[in-house]
Amino acid sequence: MLKIKTPKTHRAKRALEKRAPKLVENGKKTLILHGTKTSNLLNSVLTQIYHLKRDSAVKYTKKNENIRPFESGGETSLEFFSLKTDCSLFVFGSHSKKRPNNLVLGRMYDHHVYDLVEVGVENFRPIESFEYDKKITPQIGSKPFFAFIGEGFESVEELKHLKEVLLDLFRGEVVENLNLAGIDRVFVCTAISSTTVFFAHCALRLKRSGTSIPRMELVEVGPSMDLVVRRHRLPNDSLKKEAMKTASDQPQKRIKNVSSDIVQGKIGKIYIPDQQVGNMPLSNDIKGLKRERREAKKNKVNEEDQSKKRKMERQ
Amino acid sequence: MGTETYQIDLGNLMAFDPSHHFPSVPSAREDLVKECLHKGTELVQEIANALFSLPSTEDSDGPIVHLPQPSTRLPREKHLPKPKPPTKWELFAKAKGIKKRKKDKRVFDEQTGTWKRRYGYDRVNDDNDVPIIEAKLTDEPGEDPFAKRKAERKKRVEKQEKNRLENLKQAMKAGALPSHVQLAATALPVTGSQKEAPKKASKEELENVAGMAATATASGGKFDKKLPGEKAPKHTGKYRKFLPVVEGKGMGNQERQQTEKILNQLMAKSSHDILDVNKAVTMFNVKKEKQRKKEKDREAFSTSTKLKPKNKSLKKSSKKKK
Numbered sequence: 001m002l003k004i005k006t007p008k009t010h011r012a013k014r015a016l017e018k019r020a021p022k023l024v025e026n027g028k029k030t031l032i033l034h035g036t037k038t039s040n041l042l043n044s045v046l047t048q049i050y051h052l053k054r055d056s057a058v059k060y061t062k063k064n065e066n067i068r069p070f071e072s073g074g075e076t077s078l079e080f081f082s083l084k085t086d087c088s089l090f091v092f093g094s095h096s097k098k099r100p101n102n103l104v105l106g107r108m109y110d111h112h113v114y115d116l117v118e119v120g121v122e123n124f125r126p127i128e129s130f131e132y133d134k135k136i137t138p139q140i141g142s143k144p145f146f147a148f149i150g151e152g153f154e155s156v157e158e159l160k161h162l163k164e165v166l167l168d169l170f171r172g173e174v175v176e177n178l179n180l181a182g183i184d185r186v187f188v189c190t191a192i193s194s195t196t197v198f199f200a201h202c203a204l205r206l207k208r209s210g211t212s213i214p215r216m217e218l219v220e221v222g223p224s225m226d227l228v229v230r231r232h233r234l235p236n237d238s239l240k241k242e243a244m245k246t247a248s249d250q251p252q253k254r255i256k257n258v259s260s261d262i263v264q265g266k267i268g269k270i271y272i273p274d275q276q277v278g279n280m281p282l283s284n285d286i287k288g289l290k291r292e293r294r295e296a297k298k299n300k301v302n303e304e305d306q307s308k309k310r311k312m313e314r315q
Numbered sequence: 316m317g318t319e320t321y322q323i324d325l326g327n328l329m330a331f332d333p334s335h336h337f338p339s340v341p342s343a344r345e346d347l348v349k350e351c352l353h354k355g356t357e358l359v360q361e362i363a364n365a366l367f368s369l370p371s372t373e374d375s376d377g378p379i380v381h382l383p384q385p386s387t388r389l390p391r392e393k394h395l396p397k398p399k400p401p402t403k404w405e406l407f408a409k410a411k412g413i414k415k416r417k418k419d420k421r422v423f424d425e426q427t428g429t430w431k432r433r434y435g436y437d438r439v440n441d442d443n444d445v446p447i448i449e450a451k452l453t454d455e456p457g458e459d460p461f462a463k464r465k466a467e468r469k470k471r472v473e474k475q476e477k478n479r480l481e482n483l484k485q486a487m488k489a490g491a492l493p494s495h496v497q498l499a500a501t502a503l504p505v506t507g508s509q510k511e512a513p514k515k516a517s518k519e520e521l522e523n524v525a526g527m528a529a530t531a532t533a534s535g536g537k538f539d540k541k542l543p544g545e546k547a548p549k550h551t552g553k554y555r556k557f558l559p560v561v562e563g564k565g566m567g568n569q570e571r572q573q574t575e576k577i578l579n580q581l582m583a584k585s586s587h588d589i590l591d592v593n594k595a596v597t598m599f600n601v602k603k604e605k606q607r608k609k610e611k612d613r614e615a616f617s618t619s620t621k622l623k624p625k626n627k628s629l630k631k632s633s634k635k636k637k
Binding site for chain 2 (some may be wrong): 001002003004005006007010013016017019020021022023025028088107108109110114123143144145146147148149150152153154163164167168171174177178179180181182183186188190192193198200201202204212213214215216217218219224235242243244245246247248273308
């Protein structure tokens with residue numbers, strides 16, 4: 001026996017439709033949480049990442065002792081949280097003697113773990129330690145520039161994976177139109193060695209140059225850290241193939257009754273049902289049919305006619 | 316330094332220099348940072364060059380450029396939406412060649428001579444508005460045609476709901492359930508037996524049971540700690556009704572009426588027999604129970620012939636004891 005459950009309010013319906021799978025997806029949201037033990041450093045790393053991604057991130061403050069991303073059974077809690085908050089990216093911090101200042105950056109596909117990268121944080125400098133002119137602080141939600149430097153990003157598999165994950169994490173929404181006045185920030189990632197990446201967040205200052213293209217100047221504002229890749233898990237091939245499928249593979253829906261002409265531009269056709277105006281019965285409450293108004297109108301018309309006649313006679 | 320060809324992905328505003336490598340990592344942190352930023356500036360300048368050379372439209376906030384699609388492919392977060400399987404009606408319509416017709420929202424109602432909605436409040440051909448249904452030869456005499464129409468409509472609605480559920484089940488099988496619909500199981504499917512599995516207890520049932528459990532305590536559940544939001548238990552038990560000790564002016568002679576009634580009933584039944592006390596007692600108790608349920612009968616009772624004050628015979632000699 002099955003019962004059909006539909007949302008009773010429009011608001012609930014819209015919330016459900018927002019989370020439904022679509023052809024063109026919403027921006028990915030990030031879930032930031034930590035495990036049983038964290039260090040001070042790691043706490044500040046997590047808060048600073050949350051500040052970087054303010055509008056599209058959810059930060060949990062409780063300790064989660066049953067989350068172990070790399071073990072087979074330890075992902076259920078993560079998947080549950082991802083389902084409830086509709087987040088497909090997560091940043092999980094933990095601290096232990098074996099893996100100090102550990103961050104696990106992960107992605108989800110259909111609210112199941114897709115891939116993971118485990119990095120250690122070293123040489124962390126928080127936002128507060130940088131001195132800069134507060135006027136150039138980047139706005140929340142502005143689209144960032146990315147600069148990846150180093151051949152390691154191409155040759156070493158772990159760094160390649162990390163590059164993809166960092167891009168996904170900090171990219172923000174995919175937009176078609178960009179306002180050139182609103183470019184604020186840049187993420188600079190340099191592969192120092194085959195395991196370490198120097199990650200820095202800088203604000204952009206556009207300076208006047210001779211041509212119409214401004215000269216870029218980078219000012220370090222945000223957190224900077226060294227990420228040491230420890231472990232990573234790539235997705236299965238079949239899962240990867242399914243996740244990489246795009247909407248362009250399916251045929252586009254043809255828009256009907258719209259055509260474009262060189263001379264006239266965009267033309268649309270509108271079809272109106274047959275209105276038998278002669279056969280339509282008039283309803284009783286049309287304003288114009290009220291007797292008083294009818295008569296008043298008639299009198300007014302008569303007066304106008306008379307005044308016109310007088311005018312004509314005078315002329 | 317490396318060659319000047321960078322991989323630029325304008326859709327993501329990303330630049331990648333694949334040919335850079337540190338011949339020797341600078342030992343001082345500051346130097347490293349400086350070099351990285353220097354390199355970063357070069358890359359960002361390259362992106363900006365490409366970006367500012369795109370055709371831009373002027374807007375109130377600034378120049379707006381149309382970005383191309385990102386070239387680095389990143390995985391989706393959810394699966395692609397699957398197409399809905401056609402419903403039973405859609406299959407039938409396709410087979411028969413029935414095309415959808417656009418219906419107007421307002422339809423002319425012949426009965427009232429006005430334009431009414433096709434569905435909803437104040438609609439055309441509403442079942443409630445029909446004043447007269449003409450009788451046909453095929454009609455049976457005892458049947459209510461209005462009730463019949465209502466029953467037919469109810470059947471039609473139920474059939475439609477069943478069909479809708481079937482269509483949604485098919486969609487669920489194909490993985491294409493509409494996002495705002497959920498199918499919830501109301502009962503466990505029991506294999507074999509015809510009986511339905513025990514349904515989930517409703518809110519009222521749970522409240523009743525909780526109340527019953529509360530009254531099972533020594534103090535009758537009066538001093539139990541209540542959870543936030545829990546209501547006081549409804550008193551479902553029956554109180555005994557004791558007649559007032561001192562009767563007021565407005566009330567009748569209730570105690571007398573009660574005893575008269577019982578005695579007359581006793582005596583009427585056992586007028587020729589020897590009075591069986593046990594039986595009399597049980598009869599008395601049963602009658603009293605019935606009296607509590609039917610308190611309204613007292614009015615009718617007072618007008619009955621049995622209990623007019625004059626007719627009673629309370630002589631001691633008429634009472635028979637075993």
